[in-house]
Amino acid sequence: MSRKRTYLKAAKNGMFITGTVLFLTVLLVAVFADRIAPHKYDEMNIEKAFIPPGRAYLFGTDEFGRCLFSRIIYGSRIALKIGLMVVAIQISVGVSVGLLAGYFGGKLDMILSFITDLTWAMPPVVLSLAIVTVLGPSLERVVVSTALVSWPGCARMVRSKTQSIKNMPFVEAARALGESDLSIIVRYILPNTLGIVIVLTTLQLPGAILSTTGLSFLGLGSQPPSPDWGLILSEGVNYVSKAPWISIFPGLALIYTAVGFNLMGEGLRDILDPRT
Amino acid sequence: MEALVELERVKKHFVIRDGILGRRRRFVHAVDDVSLSIVRGETFGIVGESGSGKTTIARIIPRLVNVTSGSVKFSGIDICRASGRELMLARRRMGIVFQDPASSLNPRVTVAASIQRPLQLAGLPAKEARDRVREVAELVNLGTEVLDKFPHELSGGQQQRASIARAIVLRPEFVILDEPTSALDVSVQAQVLNLLLDLQQRFSLTYLFISHNLPVVRYLCDRIAVMYLGKLVELASTGVLYREPLHPYSLALLMAAPPPDPKMRNRRRFILTGDPPSLTNPPQGCRLHPRCQFAVERCRVEEPELRDYGSGHLAACHRIGDLDLGFAM
Numbered sequence: 001m002s003r004k005r006t007y008l009k010a011a012k013n014g015m016f017i018t019g020t021v022l023f024l025t026v027l028l029v030a031v032f033a034d035r036i037a038p039h040k041y042d043e044m045n046i047e048k049a050f051i052p053p054g055r056a057y058l059f060g061t062d063e064f065g066r067c068l069f070s071r072i073i074y075g076s077r078i079a080l081k082i083g084l085m086v087v088a089i090q091i092s093v094g095v096s097v098g099l100l101a102g103y104f105g106g107k108l109d110m111i112l113s114f115i116t117d118l119t120w121a122m123p124p125v126v127l128s129l130a131i132v133t134v135l136g137p138s139l140e141r142v143v144v145s146t147a148l149v150s151w152p153g154c155a156r157m158v159r160s161k162t163q164s165i166k167n168m169p170f171v172e173a174a175r176a177l178g179e180s181d182l183s184i185i186v187r188y189i190l191p192n193t194l195g196i197v198i199v200l201t202t203l204q205l206p207g208a209i210l211s212t213t214g215l216s217f218l219g220l221g222s223q224p225p226s227p228d229w230g231l232i233l234s235e236g237v238n239y240v241s242k243a244p245w246i247s248i249f250p251g252l253a254l255i256y257t258a259v260g261f262n263l264m265g266e267g268l269r270d271i272l273d274p275r276t
Numbered sequence: 277m278e279a280l281v282e283l284e285r286v287k288k289h290f291v292i293r294d295g296i297l298g299r300r301r302r303f304v305h306a307v308d309d310v311s312l313s314i315v316r317g318e319t320f321g322i323v324g325e326s327g328s329g330k331t332t333i334a335r336i337i338p339r340l341v342n343v344t345s346g347s348v349k350f351s352g353i354d355i356c357r358a359s360g361r362e363l364m365l366a367r368r369r370m371g372i373v374f375q376d377p378a379s380s381l382n383p384r385v386t387v388a389a390s391i392q393r394p395l396q397l398a399g400l401p402a403k404e405a406r407d408r409v410r411e412v413a414e415l416v417n418l419g420t421e422v423l424d425k426f427p428h429e430l431s432g433g434q435q436q437r438a439s440i441a442r443a444i445v446l447r448p449e450f451v452i453l454d455e456p457t458s459a460l461d462v463s464v465q466a467q468v469l470n471l472l473l474d475l476q477q478r479f480s481l482t483y484l485f486i487s488h489n490l491p492v493v494r495y496l497c498d499r500i501a502v503m504y505l506g507k508l509v510e511l512a513s514t515g516v517l518y519r520e521p522l523h524p525y526s527l528a529l530l531m532a533a534p535p536p537d538p539k540m541r542n543r544r545r546f547i548l549t550g551d552p553p554s555l556t557n558p559p560q561g562c563r564l565h566p567r568c569q570f571a572v573e574r575c576r577v578e579e580p581e582l583r584d585y586g587s588g589h590l591a592a593c594h595r596i597g598d599l600d601l602g603f604a605m
Contacts, residue, residue, distance in 0.1 A: 169374035170382045170390075173442070176338045176372045177394045178364040191384040274384060274426040 009271045016267025022260025030076040037070035042225040050243045060245045062236070068246065071227040072253050078228045079209050079257055082143050086208035087201050089147035090154055095197060097151070098158025099185055103166055113159070120152040124211060125218070132220045139228070142212050142221035150208065154200055161193045195269045202265025206258030229254055279313040279349075280450055280482050281337060286310050286346035288332050292556065302556045306332040308506035309346075311582075316449070319476065319483040321497030321514070323490065323529060325552055328503040330486045334454045337484070338367050351449070368398060371443030375455040377435035381427040381442075388413075388423035391442045398446060408445065415478075416441045416471060433464035437471065444475060450482045458489060469496060490533040494518060499588075502526045505552060505563045508582060511590040522591035524568050524599070562594065570595050 010016055029036060045065035053060040059068035101112035128145040135141055165171060166189060174184050213230020215221045222228035224235070229250040236246030288307040294300050307329040314320040322330045335341045336348060339355050348355040353366050374380045381390045388409055395405040413423055416437040427435055436456060443451055453472065457465040469492060476483060487493050493500060493514075500517050502510040502525060510523040521527045528548045548567045553559055562580050565571040574594050582592040 169376055169380040172335075172340055173372060173374065173380060173439075174382075174393075175340055176367055176370070178367050178397055179393075188382055188384075192382075275428045 006271060010267075013267045013271055015263045016271060019260050019263025019265070019267055022256060023264050026076055026080065026257050026260060029073055030080050033074050033077055037067075037073040039067040039070040041071045041074040041227040042066065043070075050239070052243070053245050053249075059249045060243065062232070062243070062246050063239060066225075068232070068249055071232060072229065072249055075227040075229045075232065075250065075253065076257075078139070078222065078226065079254070082139070082212050083205045083209050083257075083261070085140075085143050086147040086150060086212075087205055089144070090151045090204065090208075091197065091201055094151035094154025095158050095190075095193075097155040099162055099189060099193075101155070102159040102162025103181070103185055103189065105163075109159075112155075116152045116155050116159075119149055122149050124149045125215065128215050128220055137220050137223060139212070139216070139222045139226070142215045143208075146208060146211050146215070150204065150211075153204075154197065157196050157200060158193050161196060162189055165189050165192050195273055198265050198269045198272070202262045205261045206254065209254060209257070278316045280316040280351055281314040281484070282347075282349040283313070283333070283336075284311050284347045284349075286333075286336060286348060287344045288329075288336060288341060289344045304555045305506045305558060306555065307336065307343075308558075310503075310506075310508045311346075312501055312508065312511065314450075314482060314484060315499075316482050317480055318498040319485055319496050321485045321487065321493040321500040322503060323486075323488060323493055323500060324503035325488065327505070327552060327555055329506040330503055331454055333503075334372070334452050334484065334486050337452060338370050338372060339363060368394070368446050369448050369450065371446070371448040371451040373436070373439050373443050373451065373453050373456045376459055377432050377439055378427070378459075380439045381435060383427055386424055386426055387418070387430065387438045390427070391423075391438065391445055394442060394446050409441075412441045412445045415444075415475065417467075431464075432460050433467060436460060436464075436468055440468075440471065440475070444479065444481075447479065448481070450484070452484045452486075454486045455488070456485075457492060458487065465492070472496070490529060491536075502529065505555060505558050507563055507592065508590075509564070509592050511582075511588070513588070516587075516589055522585060522589065522596050523593050524570055524595075525564050526591075562592075570599055 043066060045061075048057075048061055048065035049063050051057050051061045051065075057067050057069065059072060062068055062071075097112050097116060101109040101116075124146050127149055128142050131141050131145045132138075171184060171188050174188050179187070210230070212221055213228070213233065216228050216231045216234070222231045224231065232250040233247050233254075236243070236250070240247055286307055287305070287309055290304040290306055292302045292304060294302070310329070310333065312320075322333060324330050332341065336343055337350065337355065339348075339358075343356055350366050350370070353362060355363065355366060358366060381387065388406075391409045391412060392405050395408055396402075400408070409423065410420065413420065418434060418437050418441060422430060422434055422438075427438070430438065436459075440456070456472070457468050460468060472483070473496065475481060483496075485493065485496055497514050499511065499513050501508055502517075502523065504525050510517065510521065510526045512522075517526060518530065521530060525548070550567050553563075553566060559566055561577045562568070562571070562575040565575040568575065572595065578594070580592040580594045582590050584590055585596065
């Protein structure tokens with residue numbers, strides 16, 4: 001495989017470059033949050049509550065006079081952590097279940113598909129509630145419980161794709177050459193499902209961040225004064241007529257990250273596909 | 277004459293489940309009681325309509341599908357009962373080329389990588405393997421610039437030549453060609469066929485050539501087996517089959533191909549009517565009887581056996597003694 005050609009394609013792919021730039025800024029902001037932010041995320045100053053965005057406070061302040069800009073900067077760490085954790089679990093579980101069920105078929109497929117459907121039927125909120133009630137509220141627990149029910153979509157897509165690929169002549173040829181099942185899955189089927197996996201992942205990352213937001217809103221996930229974007233957004237809802245900026249800025253940050261990740265994924269899919 | 281491949285009373289039934297919870301089971305008799313042997317060095321052709329079981333036979337020999345009953349031997353090795361390692365070693369001595377060149381190569385890797393993979397699996401060092409790939413590419417007339425391309429960047433003919441290169445790169449004795457030219461343009465077909473002939477001479481290969489294209493089969497094959505609905509109906513050397521077919525179905529197949537000489541268009545025709553019946557519920561007696569104009573009562577009840585009519589010319593028809601099918605040829 002010509003690595004040079006891949007780089008060349010990446011350099012020419014506008015979507016990929018834009019997406020990467022957006023995503024990298026989020027990453028850099030997260031890494032250097034304490035250098036960039038002018039204030040600590042939980043630094044309160046009641047006298048300066050509800051200051052609109054301006055020169056002193058770039059994004060304004062909230063009801064406790066906390067600097068919203070600093071809070072959003074720090075919040076990027078949480079957003080990335082949530083997103084990457086959910087996506088990592090989702091892909092590893094979803095892709096392996098999909099490949100195994102699709103490739104081997106028969107009884108294994110029946111069992112795995114049953115588990116997949118069962119998991120699909122599980123409402124994430126209820127699962128999170130159960131986990132949090134037993135173990136106490138924490139962002140990590142909410143993230144893991146969200147991830148544990150988010151893989152069935154991925155598993156189903158990979159399964160059906162696997163089923164269609166495994167009967168193609170090039171897979172038959174591989175079997176006739178004496179490739180093992182593992183080798184066929186890894187070398188022939190997985191690379192050909194990569195496209196949908198990447199797209200699915202990039203579409204789900206913003207969803208993952210948002211769904212944990214909802215749980216944080218219910219008091220199950222991040223606890224105040226955490227600068228979780230979802231938490232800031234939901235707290236801001238109470239003051240939306242008086243100080244709309246409290247909800248607007250975390251929303252914009254979320255959109256920025258989501259768009260960046262989506263563009264990067266779409267671009268990546270095109271770059272990795274030799275047919276384009 | 278040494279038999280390289282021997283099929284004995286091979287049956288392959290596929291199960292279809294339907295009804296509530298798949299409780300109703302039906303069987304598709306894709307290959308039903310077929311015995312044949314392929315002699316080392318020959319080109320053995322199998323012809324028949326779609327659904328006659330010819331492709332299933334191609335997939336049974338390297339055990340890409342398991343037989344329901346019967347035995348398959350490849351140079352003395354019992355393929356159906358071979359252990360994993362024995363099977364792998366036996367498979368390395370066979371090559372297979374499929375009908376659809378576009379999907380025969382992994383779209384994610386270059387042509388060179390696809391051709392090199394069998395060598396890697398056989399444990400050849402990378403450098404030697406690369407030299408060998410170039411060598412084989414030259415044999416099949418693939419330019420070196422094509423090797424670094426991906427399959428979708430190639431023409432159909434190039435793709436098929438790459439598949440052939442992959443099939444012969446391990447220097448097999450036996451190559452299964454499952455309609456290798458039917459997806460190609462006529463001009464490219466000729467190139468590929470001549471390439472196959474050339475390779476056969478060079479490496480003394482044995483071919484199993486599966487096709488529904490009769491002129492091509494006639495050009496290439498030494499012996500031909502005619503299949504209908506999973507049954508072997510006639511087996512003869514090419515010259516004999518074309519000169520004096522014994523089975524009405526063989527005759528119908530031969531007559532269905534347009535004659536090369538347009539003046540012969542007005543010759544007498546014998547053409548089957550209707551479609552082949554369902555494989556899940558084949559007709560009683562002779563499977564051809566609903567479509568055969570010579571069918572008599574006996575054909576409806578009794579299944580004809582494959583009999584030898586001299587020098588290895590086998591046919592399965594009750595009416596061979598009564599008919600002279602030579603009239604049409």
